[in-house]
Amino acid sequence: MRSTIHTLNFGRKMEDIRNILKKHRLRITEGRIGILQYFLDEKKALSHRDLEFRFNELDRVTLYRTLQSFTEKGVLHKIPSDTGNVTYGVCFDTCSPQVHQHEHIHFECMSCGKTECIDLDVPELEVPGYRVTEKNFLLKGICSDCSEN
Amino acid sequence: MRSTIHTLNFGRKMEDIRNILKKHRLRITEGRIGILQYFLDEKKALSHRDLEFRFNELDRVTLYRTLQSFTEKGVLHKIPSDTGNVTYGVCFDTCSPQVHQHEHIHFECMSCGKTECIDLDVPELEVPGYRVTEKNFLLKGICSDCSEN
């Protein structure tokens, strides 16, 4: 990344962002700060395509690799979908390369298209004969924003 | 046209297969019979890639279109995944173009890689402020086959 002007817009969360990257053993670069900031601001699932649209100064390949390293280091997690487009969401604080907290509830709004993380516990489920180590709940419907109108 | 030799290999399920296609208003062709048979035999989620590998006599595009029409007509359903590869599974009997029974539990085995449909009811889940119309449960772990060894 070549412009410095950009950096000024990040505001007071700047230190938080740097700390998250540091905590997960990721080098702090202008691009990564911008991308993580974007995820935190949007508060919804984002795809590579979203990033490409938002950060046209960054190379496509860099975005792929950023998503990958963020995921490996526990900053982001992949969100299951039946569309074939992988999207990513910000992990809980507790995630690290070693321990990913993978129990998630994701809600996809069929009105606005937004996918968000729901902060509720995933229901228990036993499957006889199977060892379940990870549960993901995928919900579709109308989100609270869209329900109001 | 039916080639008789080919037909013999399908065994006694042959009529079932044709009936499923007929019931869902899909024209009966040799390719479709083979594909549906394959899904029923494998009893696990299959991707376009799997079909391409298995049916190299059929065109890639035909496979895409077959998966699409099977899905539209309620023979198959898409299975959510975080890999970016869409896979498909056989629907319950009750599915039709009008009414898809979308409540599914899918289990992905981290040992053999197989994804299968689990025939259990999806747990209830209320999200305050949200209207939930569809629930999918995605489990990972070790399947019963792999657990035994």
Added chain:
DNA sequence: TAATTGATGCAATAATGTTGCATTTTCTTG
């Protein structure tokens, strides 16, 4: 500040998915 390690951009390539059109096959109906 120099050395090390990792990040980035670029080019090339691979894999995956889509569209239009000519041809063939299935199904319908007289």
Added chain:
DNA sequence: CAAGAAAATGCAACATTATTGCATCAATTA
């Protein structure tokens, strides 16, 4: 059962999405 209507297939071209190798550059470490 033959002929026409409707749908499926194959092929070619194209579009999109993802991956890899390598040279260069930037961030961390000592």
